[in-house]
Amino acid sequence: NAGVMQNPRHLVRRRGQEARLRCSPMKGHSHVYWYRQLPEEGLKFMVYLQKENIIDESGMPKERFSAEFPKEGPSILRIQQVVRGDSAAYFCASSLGQANQPQHFGDGTRLSIL
């Protein structure tokens, strides 16, 4: 499967724990984007990364959230000390990084905070 792969598909955490969401981009893509979707809402941009670089993190909450895309391995979205309001679907997308090219999405990680 050459599509965008996200894992886990479902993640349950208790308040105060850490959540790690992983994303492997589509083959050949080196640009990764993370979006969050709350119930009955559209997707909201969080962060845009290239290999080893954060390009735009304007949508990331200032605290507890971080993202990385190392030289080797998947991109990781990390949420520390989770709270109930972090419950959402988190989607990763990848692209070739060229202008006017679509982003292709994974099936998301559904994070539930108990």
Added chain:
Amino acid sequence: DQQVKQNSPSLSVQEGRISILNCDYTNSMFDYFLWYKKYPAEGPTFLISISSIKDKNEDGRFTVFLNKSAKHLSLHIVPSQPGDSAVYFCAASAPEGAQKLVFGQGTRLTINP
């Protein structure tokens, strides 16, 4: 500040007829527009896109129209099929926006047999 708006939360269309989904935007810097289709528990699937230098793009049953002066785009699906039942999102990006997509709230399309 909702820069991309889909004012119809839901739409119901009979199989075989045309489905028209609408989207309005406020940021005049947007120059690339996309439509995605989403089934429950899956990620958005790219359908069709259009750049601001065009006013129409067609791909099979799907056509997107862009009216820059009205800051409005629409997706036409004809003929509509039961498998088209899904939530449809429009999205836009601007050159200075580092390619981040701004999404509308989505329209749930139901195709009735």
